[in-house]
Each structure stands twice: as C-alpha cells, then as structure tokens.
Amino acid sequence: MKLQHTLARSLVAVRTWPFVIDLGLACCALALFAAFVHTGEYWMGRPVPVVPISTSIWALPVYAFNSIFRIAIAYFLSLIFAVTYGYTAAYNPRIEAWMIALLDILQSIPVLSFLPPVVLAMVALIPGHQLGIEMGVILLIFTGQVWNLAFSFYSSIKTIPREMIEASRVYRFSAWQRFWQLEMPYAAIGLVWNSIVSVAGGWFALIACEMFTMGDRNFQLPGLGSYLQTATIEGNLGALFAGFAAMILIVVATDQLVWRPLIAWSDKFKFEQVEAADRVTSPILALLQRSRVFTTVPGRVWTSLEEPIYRRLSRTRECRVIQPSDDSVRGRVPPGLWVLAVALLSAAAWGGAQAVLMLHTITWPELRLLLESAVATFLRVVAALLISAAWTIPVGVAIGLTPRLARVVQPLAQVLASIPATAFFPILLIGLVKIGGGLGIGSIALMLLGTQWYILFNVIAGAMSIPSDLHEVAQIFHFTRWQRWTRLILPGIFPYLITGMVTASGGAWNASVFAEYSHLQDRTLQTIGLGAQIDAATDNGQFPILLLATILISLMVVTMNRLVWRKLYRLAETRYKLEG
Amino acid sequence: MPETATEKIVRKPAAESIIRAEKIEKYYAQPSQNRIQVISATDLEIVPGEILALLGPSGSGKSTMLRMLTGLSRPSAGQVYWHGQPIGDTEVNVSIVFQGFALFPWLTVLENVEAPLQARGVSAEERRQRSMRMLDTVGLDGFEAAYPKELSGGMRQRVGFARALVVEPEVLFMDEPFSALDVLTAENLRSELLELWANKTMPTQAVFLVTHNIEEAVLLADRIIVLGRNPGHIRTDFRVQIPQPRDRKSEPFTQLVDYIYKVLTQPDVPAPAPEPLAGSRVRDQRQMHYQMLPHARPGGIAGLLELLLDKGGRDDIYRLANDLAFEIDDLLPIVDAAQLLGFLTIEEGDAVITESGADFANSEILRQKELFRDAAVRNILLLRQIRRAVETKSDHTVPEEFFLDMLDEQFSEEETQRQMETAIAWGRYAELFDYDAGRRRFVLPDALEEEATAGEEAT
Structure with missing residues (x-):
C-alpha cells in the first residue's frame, strides 16, 4: 500500500498517457483514410499524362504524400511477391536453381531500363484511368525493391534449423501455422533490414521516373521526383533546395518512425539462446506499446480471424498424418x-x-x-x-x-x-x-x-x-x-x-x-x-x-x-x- | 553377461506393439551407382508400458532411426507400422523432445506449449487450460508469459517436455534430451521424468529414448538396444531387470554398465550383409578401401595413452571413461584412433597398450610426432596417399578436391568433410603435409616454408 502511494505520480502517468496515445492514433488513422479516398478518386479519374507541376513550396507536402504513397504501395506489392517467390523457390527443389538464377539476373538489370516497357504495358492494360500510368511507375519502383527481399526470404527459409522444422512436422502444423509461427518469424529480421535497403532503392527509382519522355509522349506525375526535376529544368534553386530538404526530412522521419520501431520490435524474432546485452531501442515503439488500442485490438482481431482457420485445417489430412520426407528422392512438382x-x-x-x-x-x-x-x-x-x-x-x-x-x-x-x-x-x-x-x-x-x-x-x-x-x-x-x-x-x-x-x-x-x-x-x-x-x-x-x-x-x-x-x-x- | 540384471528379449506377438518396424534400412544413392548404407535392415518394436533406450556411438544412426520410427523420415526400404497400419497413412500420435529444445523463441512459454494443440484444432479456452495444467506438472507455473531465451537450459527443456506431453502422445520420443544440459540439471530432470512415468502422471504409454550416455540408459530404461555402426545395426537387445529406483553404485548397475561397454568396444560381429539389389552395388564400409577415421585429436590420443600407461598399461574402458568424466561418444573415437594407429588393443573390454603405444606415451613432443608419423603412414591409407602425392608432384601441392572425390565414393557428403578435417588435423600434427585453407591444397611442409621465405625476400 505504502509503495503505491509513493508511486502515485507514475501511476497517473500510466493511466492518462495511453488515452492520449490512443486518440493520436485514431487521428492518424482518420487522416490516412481521407488521404486514401482522395488518392483513389484521382486514380480512377481520366488519365492526365502530364500533370502540371508547381514549384511553390506550399505544393510540396501534397507531392511528398503522393510519392510516399507510391513507395508504400510498391513496397507492399514487393513484399507479397518476395514472400511468394522465396517460398516457392525454397519448397520446390526442381525449379529452385532456375528461380534463383533468374533472380540473380533480374537483380542485375538497372531499374531504369525497365521504364518504357513497363509503363507502356500498364497504360495499355488499364486504359481510361490515371491508374494505368500510376501503376506503371509503381511497378517500376517495385522492380527496384523486390529482388533483395525475395533473396532474403528465400535464404531465411533455407536456413531454418532442422530441429525446428521437425518439431513443426511432428506436432502436425499445417502449412498455414508453419508459415506464421515458424517461417515468417524466422525471416522477419532479414526482411526488416532488407526492407530498409529496398525502400531506399524505391526512392532512387521514384525520383527518376515520375517524369520522363518516351518517344513523342511525355509523362509527368505529381510527386517529389517531378518537383525536383521541374525545379532543375527551370533552374529554380530555392525550390530545388526545398525539395531536397523535404527528401531528407522524409528519409529521417522514415528512419525514426518506421525502421527503428520495426528493428526494435523484430528483436524478439532473434534466433538466439541468450538475451543480447545491447539492443536497438525506439521511443516510438515504447509509446505505441503503451497504447491500449494498439496492443489489444490487432491481437484480438487476429485471434478471432484465425481460430476458425485452425479448426478447419485441423481436420485436413495435412494436419492428421505426418508425411514422411524423402531425403533420397527429390520432391514432386505440383501440376x-x-x-x-x-x-x-x-x-x-x-x-x-x-x-x-x-x-x-x-x-x-x-x-x-x-x-x-x-x-x-x-x-x-x-x-x-x-x-x-x-x-x-x-x-x-x-x-x-x-x-x-x-x-x-x-x-x-x-x-x-x-x-x-x-x-x-x-x-x-x-x-x-x-x-x-x-x-x-x-x-x-x-x-x-x-x-x-x-x-x-x-x-x-x-x-x-x-x-x-x-x-x-x-x-x-x-x-x-x-x-x-x-x-x-x-x-x-x-x-x-x-x-x-x-x-x-x-x-x-x-x-x-x-x-x-x-x-x-x-x-x-x-x-x-x-x-x-x-x-x-x-x-x-x-x-x-x-x-x-x-x-x-x-x-x-x-x-x-x-x-x-x-x-x-x-x-x-x-x-x-x-x-x- | 550378468544373468541377474538382464534377460534376452522374447519376441512378443505383433498385435501388442504400438510401433513396429520391419526391415527398415537407410541408404543414400550416389551418382556412381554406389550406395552409402547408413542403417542396415533392422526390425524393432515399441510396446506399451516400457521405456526403451537406444544406445550407440556417434555414426550408428540413432537419430535417423528415431526419425524413421516417428514417421518424419521415410526408410529407404522396409516399412514402419503404427498399430498395424503403414505409418504414412494413419494419424500418428507421437511427440519428440529434442536435444536442442527446438522451441520457438518468438513465442512465450505458454504459446509454445499451446502450438501443437492449435494444430489439432483445440479451442482457445481448452488449449489454455490443458497447457497451464501441463506447465504445472513439469514445474513451470508462473513462467507462462516468459520467452524461452529468458530461461535456463533446464527450464527450456521443461518447456520442451510440456509441449511434448500436452498432446498426450502414445509414444514419447526423446532425442538425447539431456545432453545439452549440465550434469546436475540433467540428473534432476531425469529423476523427475521417472517420477512422472512411475506415477502415471504422464499420459504416455511408451517412451523411446535415444542417448549416447550408458549410465543414463541403464538408469531409466526397461529395455536397452545397443546399436553398432558402419552401417548402423542392432548389436544387442535386452531387458533391464534392476528394480526402480536404481542406485548407480549398486553391484548390478555397475555390472550392467560394464557389460554394455564391453559390447560397444568388442570387435564387431559382422552385421548381416544387406542383399545387393539388381543394378546397384551396395558398399559396406568394412569392405571399403579407406578406413573410417575416428574423429579424435592427436593430443587426445597422447593423453589417453599416458593415462593408460600410468595405470600399468591395461585398464577397463568403463573405468577410464569414469576417471576422465567422459561419455562414450567422447572416449570411443579416441580409443578407436589409438587402436587404428596400433597404439593399443582391446581385450575383453579392457584397453591394453602396445609396445609402440608405450613408446609413444613415454616420448617427448618431437619424438611423439615422429612416432605418430610412422604409425600413420603405416596404418592409414588416406594419409599415406596424401603424403605420397605431395612428395611426387613437382610443385609439391595437391588440391584437396582430388581426395574429396575419392572419399565421396565411400562416405556421405557430411562424413567426407569430417574425414577430411580429421585427416588434415592428423597430417598437420605429424608434419606429413600442411594444408593451405585459402587455396584448398595440400602442401609439403618444406615447400611451404620455402615459398614463405621466397615471398618475404620479394617484399
């Protein structure tokens, strides 16, 4: 009792802070939602290949947001593709060597050479919407991000210790459970570090390809890259430095708001027997972990979603019979x-x-x-x-x-x-x-x-x-x-x-x-x-x-x-x- | 063999067994039509109500056997039955406790124990209750929210036990479960396991324990199977008649341990040769060209010989292991190596030093190297070949690849690597040749020196 009294002040802090954090999180979510709706409207609208770019500093936040949005979408596409590709390669020994060789070659092609074919293909695929041009640029960023992620996921899966795989097999995990409880956590750290490299690669491609000429067609999308290029062409030094400052701001903010919390969080996936002495810490992560909404809601939603999946999966043959592995015979390729x-x-x-x-x-x-x-x-x-x-x-x-x-x-x-x-x-x-x-x-x-x-x-x-x-x-x-x-x-x-x-x-x-x-x-x-x-x-x-x-x-x-x-x-x- | 403590197994009718293996074998096909036999055709049964220990030196295929019996790995030939059904077609209820624990470090203790139940579609509520009860049973109440890396090795293995038992397996498999733990913790866990088993707190009908620790096997098991190696085969299969709790110092206990040592060190009775299949030659490692080098260090061999000499040149291997606080996996390779080099012989479970062995043990370091070199060239084909090759080639170097290719014909990929490592360690010690790790080549020692001086003069 006495102890509680002396700690009264910290108790108050513990009680009030999470509420403020929750509120802040809610505001962020609302703002994001509004931005999504706005972008959606713009994307589904008529295609405008050349959007006029203003070099006013006040236009900069909107451009920056547009660019970040492109990067984010490209990143999530890359992540999904990388995981699928890596998984397929790791579990199909017959095509494994081919897939990895292909990855090696694709990785060596400079991103910007992909530009014309990708954009033309996308414009042709999605006619009548701005989305076509946007998707072209996004796919290009995607090609700048995806390969090392795929490599990382593939090599993580290949290095999972044998006993862990055997444990998951003898306890009759489904592929689903194995993915979420073994493969994904095991690959998490590699994916986080490679994501940092990938997103940097994405920015590289984005700055270069938001604005370009192809034959007699011009393309110019609203974004930070177009802003920088326009400023250069006009020789507007003030605007150029403003754009550059915005870029640095984004890089630093991403580092602090996204990467550091992610690195600190992914520490729990470290595959080690003893706890390491020095760890990356992130105040943002600490803040988020104190938010009640953030710590409980996603977990609960996730659990209620996955329970029926597990119940259904447990009745399949995969979860009832241990399939013996053949170390002497190579795996069969599904039709x-x-x-x-x-x-x-x-x-x-x-x-x-x-x-x-x-x-x-x-x-x-x-x-x-x-x-x-x-x-x-x-x-x-x-x-x-x-x-x-x-x-x-x-x-x-x-x-x-x-x-x-x-x-x-x-x-x-x-x-x-x-x-x-x-x-x-x-x-x-x-x-x-x-x-x-x-x-x-x-x-x-x-x-x-x-x-x-x-x-x-x-x-x-x-x-x-x-x-x-x-x-x-x-x-x-x-x-x-x-x-x-x-x-x-x-x-x-x-x-x-x-x-x-x-x-x-x-x-x-x-x-x-x-x-x-x-x-x-x-x-x-x-x-x-x-x-x-x-x-x-x-x-x-x-x-x-x-x-x-x-x-x-x-x-x-x-x-x-x-x-x-x-x-x-x-x-x-x-x-x-x-x-x- | 002490009649009081053991009894040869009388075959029981097949219907009673939970798991029955019929003529299971494991071999790896080589590109050159050869096969590397890991385990020769073996029959084995696991019946309810007993703790069965599988004992053997490294390289006898204990772990491979366990993986075939659990249905994790398919035998190259033969079949494993679960209650009379082929194991790949039925719902099997087994668990494994792993040597390295194999816990998921990103899940809490409770989540780790819950995971197998989740795979079986048990509801969240029931999952929690059963897991908590099992954590209580193994003495981990209060630790459910901890992560494995926060726990000590012993605690972690308790989580491993809880996870294995929570699914109420019919057979509990254990793959050297105590060998990663310190002596005291291991002893503690062993006695608790026995208690759970004796009080039937453990919802398990049979336990299958793989170990290389002879005392552990004698302490726990109702029945012991001793495996021999090259390729793995059953050397003896007997029932332990000493009543529980067993006293390590009692006469029957030490007698039995001694007996098992004798079995393990006796010159092997040749295992029944596997029948060659049409089209592919089977190579038994005893008919082979290269001896299998035991993975022992020259320093270890010298140490053993000196100890043996101290004891008058002859001693019981069990007592030697005890004096050194070694387990058989540590001691046997050294004994084998000394035997291979002609430094000692085995008589009735006793190691007896030979004349050259005594000479070796008595010498100072440079003379020891000389004697080792002579013994190695005389007795070991691989070392002799490497030496001759580096001597005869004009530049006095030979790529490692050349010998790897030849070893590959006989050993599995992993074993080839280990054979080469041992050969390099021995060759370097004996100054037969040196090995340049950067270029992966064997070099004549003098040639290397010359090269080095030449290089220095150049700079």
Whole structure:
C-alpha cells in the first residue's frame, strides 16, 4: 500500500498517457483514410499524362504524400511477391536453381531500363484511368525493391534449423501455422533490414521516373521526383533546395518512425539462446506499446480471424498424418507449377524471338557506338568505386577508431546513404554547369554521390568491430604504421569493405543510367556511355537500342558479380572473418 | 553377461506393439551407382508400458532411426507400422523432445506449449487450460508469459517436455534430451521424468529414448538396444531387470554398465550383409578401401595413452571413461584412433597398450610426432596417399578436391568433410603435409616454408 502511494505520480502517468496515445492514433488513422479516398478518386479519374507541376513550396507536402504513397504501395506489392517467390523457390527443389538464377539476373538489370516497357504495358492494360500510368511507375519502383527481399526470404527459409522444422512436422502444423509461427518469424529480421535497403532503392527509382519522355509522349506525375526535376529544368534553386530538404526530412522521419520501431520490435524474432546485452531501442515503439488500442485490438482481431482457420485445417489430412520426407528422392512438382512453368517458358521463348527480330534492325555503327559506350561506362563505374574507396577507407577507419566520433558520424552516414542518389543529381548538375564542366567527368562525380556513403558507413562499422585486444597486441609489439594497416586494419575491415563495395557497385551501375544524360533548363547534357544510350533511346523511342544496351549493361553487371565480387565475398567469409 | 540384471528379449506377438518396424534400412544413392548404407535392415518394436533406450556411438544412426520410427523420415526400404497400419497413412500420435529444445523463441512459454494443440484444432479456452495444467506438472507455473531465451537450459527443456506431453502422445520420443544440459540439471530432470512415468502422471504409454550416455540408459530404461555402426545395426537387445529406483553404485548397475561397454568396444560381429539389389552395388564400409577415421585429436590420443600407461598399461574402458568424466561418444573415437594407429588393443573390454603405444606415451613432443608419423603412414591409407602425392608432384601441392572425390565414393557428403578435417588435423600434427585453407591444397611442409621465405625476400 505504502509503495503505491509513493508511486502515485507514475501511476497517473500510466493511466492518462495511453488515452492520449490512443486518440493520436485514431487521428492518424482518420487522416490516412481521407488521404486514401482522395488518392483513389484521382486514380480512377481520366488519365492526365502530364500533370502540371508547381514549384511553390506550399505544393510540396501534397507531392511528398503522393510519392510516399507510391513507395508504400510498391513496397507492399514487393513484399507479397518476395514472400511468394522465396517460398516457392525454397519448397520446390526442381525449379529452385532456375528461380534463383533468374533472380540473380533480374537483380542485375538497372531499374531504369525497365521504364518504357513497363509503363507502356500498364497504360495499355488499364486504359481510361490515371491508374494505368500510376501503376506503371509503381511497378517500376517495385522492380527496384523486390529482388533483395525475395533473396532474403528465400535464404531465411533455407536456413531454418532442422530441429525446428521437425518439431513443426511432428506436432502436425499445417502449412498455414508453419508459415506464421515458424517461417515468417524466422525471416522477419532479414526482411526488416532488407526492407530498409529496398525502400531506399524505391526512392532512387521514384525520383527518376515520375517524369520522363518516351518517344513523342511525355509523362509527368505529381510527386517529389517531378518537383525536383521541374525545379532543375527551370533552374529554380530555392525550390530545388526545398525539395531536397523535404527528401531528407522524409528519409529521417522514415528512419525514426518506421525502421527503428520495426528493428526494435523484430528483436524478439532473434534466433538466439541468450538475451543480447545491447539492443536497438525506439521511443516510438515504447509509446505505441503503451497504447491500449494498439496492443489489444490487432491481437484480438487476429485471434478471432484465425481460430476458425485452425479448426478447419485441423481436420485436413495435412494436419492428421505426418508425411514422411524423402531425403533420397527429390520432391514432386505440383501440376499447377508445371502449367505455370510451361506458360513462362513459352512466353520467354516468344519474347526472345521478338527481341532477336528487334535487334536485327540495329546497324553496325550503332553497335560500335554501344560497345564503346559500354567500355566508357565500365571505366566510369570502376573509377567511381576506386575514388570512393580511396577516401572512405582512411576517413572511415579514423572515425571508426574514435568511438565518440563514430557515434555521431555513423548514423549520419547511414542517413546520407539512404538518400537516393537521384535526388542529389539536380543540385550537382547545376553546380557543374556553373563551373562549366561537362558530364564526362561530371557523371563520375554523380555516381560518387550515390556510392560512397555505403562504403563509408561499412568501413566505419568494420573499424569499430576490430577487437580492442588486437589493437593492444599491435601496440605491445610496436607495429609500424605500415604493419598496423596491412596486418590489422585492412584485414579487419575487409568483409565490411566488400559488403559496402558490392552495394556501391550496384548503385553505381544504376546511377550510370541517370548520370550520363540529363535535361537542364533547355539543354540536354550528355556524354558517351551505356546509360546515356539507354536514356536517349527512351527519349527517342528506339526500342532495339534500348534492349541491346540493357542486355549489355546486365551482362557486365553479372560478369563482374561472378568474377570479382563473389570471389572476394567468399574470401571475406572464410579467411577474414573475425569471429570464430 | 550378468544373468541377474538382464534377460534376452522374447519376441512378443505383433498385435501388442504400438510401433513396429520391419526391415527398415537407410541408404543414400550416389551418382556412381554406389550406395552409402547408413542403417542396415533392422526390425524393432515399441510396446506399451516400457521405456526403451537406444544406445550407440556417434555414426550408428540413432537419430535417423528415431526419425524413421516417428514417421518424419521415410526408410529407404522396409516399412514402419503404427498399430498395424503403414505409418504414412494413419494419424500418428507421437511427440519428440529434442536435444536442442527446438522451441520457438518468438513465442512465450505458454504459446509454445499451446502450438501443437492449435494444430489439432483445440479451442482457445481448452488449449489454455490443458497447457497451464501441463506447465504445472513439469514445474513451470508462473513462467507462462516468459520467452524461452529468458530461461535456463533446464527450464527450456521443461518447456520442451510440456509441449511434448500436452498432446498426450502414445509414444514419447526423446532425442538425447539431456545432453545439452549440465550434469546436475540433467540428473534432476531425469529423476523427475521417472517420477512422472512411475506415477502415471504422464499420459504416455511408451517412451523411446535415444542417448549416447550408458549410465543414463541403464538408469531409466526397461529395455536397452545397443546399436553398432558402419552401417548402423542392432548389436544387442535386452531387458533391464534392476528394480526402480536404481542406485548407480549398486553391484548390478555397475555390472550392467560394464557389460554394455564391453559390447560397444568388442570387435564387431559382422552385421548381416544387406542383399545387393539388381543394378546397384551396395558398399559396406568394412569392405571399403579407406578406413573410417575416428574423429579424435592427436593430443587426445597422447593423453589417453599416458593415462593408460600410468595405470600399468591395461585398464577397463568403463573405468577410464569414469576417471576422465567422459561419455562414450567422447572416449570411443579416441580409443578407436589409438587402436587404428596400433597404439593399443582391446581385450575383453579392457584397453591394453602396445609396445609402440608405450613408446609413444613415454616420448617427448618431437619424438611423439615422429612416432605418430610412422604409425600413420603405416596404418592409414588416406594419409599415406596424401603424403605420397605431395612428395611426387613437382610443385609439391595437391588440391584437396582430388581426395574429396575419392572419399565421396565411400562416405556421405557430411562424413567426407569430417574425414577430411580429421585427416588434415592428423597430417598437420605429424608434419606429413600442411594444408593451405585459402587455396584448398595440400602442401609439403618444406615447400611451404620455402615459398614463405621466397615471398618475404620479394617484399
């Protein structure tokens, strides 16, 4: 009793706060609902390919909302697709290898090459509504987000410990129960971290594709990307900075309001035997967990929904008989998948034939130009990577070895890395024009902007992970500076450096499409490169060139992944792994 | 064999058994038409009212046997029946308690126990009641809202038991349930399990325990089956007649433990050779080309020999294990390895050191390596081959792949890896060859040194 009295104040807080939080949540829900209705009306309306864009700052919130909405829808589509794809691949050993190889190739195609075919297809599929154009853009963002999510889900499922699977089988879980109680929770952490990468990729694509020209058709959708591009074309610096600020605000807000709570929450899915000492904390999550509505309502709704499902499932054969697994015989492919596979194969064959016919029209000079462009872009990507590594390694190590500095700089680098490179471009472009530089060197600078942050924050993390006893060893034995770098620091950060370089290399290839060709005010800036070829082909509606350029760029990415990155990755995993 | 404590099983009529396995085998087909036999044709029955312990060294296929009997894994040949019906066609009511607990870390203790009931469509209310009752029974009341990672190992395994028992299984399977726990916790859980079983608090008709701990088997089981390996087969099957509660120090108890040790270390009576099927050759590992290397470290072999020498060169293996506080899974590979190298022989369950063994145990480290090298080259084909290969090749290196391919013919993929690891550990110790992990190649030790000095001179 006495204890309760002394705690009276905190008790009051506990009682009143949740109510306020509940109210706040309700308001948010209402606002979201209104926004959905508004967007729905706009989408179902007549198609307006070119929505006029105002560069007034007051128009910015609506544009930002439009863009966020596109990202969100694309993200949920990607999530559903990734889970379905990963699940199918993991449980059908016959098609598994094919599906993973396909994923590998799709992942290496730069997002922006998908633009024209996807938008045209969607406009044709949904005629008469704005939804067609919107879906085109959303699908494009989708292609920028989905692949790594699918990979993550697939590899999570493949690594579920054997005993856990056996437990779910001997206790006769249905596929439904196994999905929600074993597979999904096991994959959750991977999905959350990959979602962060994915959404950053989504923004990259979105900024670039809300406004574009294709042949004689113009498309321009209301959104942050169009706003930034319009501001660039008009040369309106004020608007440009406002848009850029909005972008940073969105990135930071997403980090604080969505990712941090999600990471903190997903901690309970960590598959570990002991509780970890340091965890990510999130005040937002703590706040939400105090809301009575939030903690009880979804759970109750969920339970009342799933009870009948479980009751029905328990009567099926799946839940009554344990199906013995054959470790010596491979699994059977269900007939539905065969039909699907045949359909896909014939579609691919038809598409391939069409493509060959299309490529037939390319002339020799065009081909030569394309090959030269390929070399130019390749050199540019390599240069961008080398320059990034050259400055980020010393700086990153210096920061990482000073814990106080690292605590400030690391989150900053992380935010910088998640700002889409495409948002940086307009600012840099204007700067370039002011000092009179061309795009030949300028595009390297543009790529750098997109790539170096990944390497930086990975190097910082790597330097921080080197155990202090190894530093002490270096000190005791009076290592020279050279020895310290070659024997301790470089091997120590190697795995992190490779992780950063791989992400950065993907980013650089993607950026090349955007960086080598640009409209500014009434001029078109351009340099020789595959990216420029892709952009120009899109602008002029030359599909054969677009197709060949895309094939070339994908080939280069795949080759580089296979020959360079994969080997380095293996080396990092076997030889330079610091723990056990 | 002590007559008082055991009795050979007299076959009971098949109708009584809950689970009956008929000539079940497990083998893996190899691309080259060979088969790797894991378990040779075996009959086994689980009858109501008994705790049956399956005992065997690692590699005898205990766990595989358990998975075939529960219907989790299909035998390569033969059939498992559940009350007379093929196990893949009927509703089977069994549970497994796993070595690694296999709890879902994202579910609370209560949710973990409720999950199997949910799969059976039990209503939410009843689910809760039954789970709470079972948590009470295993002594976990008050912990229902905790997450598994907040609990100690022993508590976690209690959750494992509660989850297994809540569905009221006819047969409770346990796959080395106590081996991940510390000694005291394990002892405590064992006696509680026995209590539940004796008081019939446990709604279970039979218990099937897989273990490599001989004392555990003798302590708990009404019947013990000892498996031999390469491939797995039943070596002996007998009933334990010591009344419960059993005293570890009593004469019949120690006699029985001793007897089982003898069975396990005796030169194996060849298991009935599986009949070769038309078209595919069956390779029994005893007719093979490469010996199966026991997974023991050279240091362990030296330690065992020194201990044995201390005891006058001859001792009972059971007593050795006791002195070392080792379980058979830890000790047998070392004994096997020493035997393979010709450092000791087994006579009547006693380990007897040989002349070369005594020489080895008496020497200092460099001489030990020399003796080990001689013994290894003399007795072990794989090491001899690797050494010869690195000696004869002009650049003194040979890729690991080459030997993996040859081992692959004989062993499963996993075993091939382990064989190679052991071979590398022995070869490095004996300085027969070195292994470059980065390039995955075997290297002649001197060649490696030369390379290193050459490299340093260059820089």
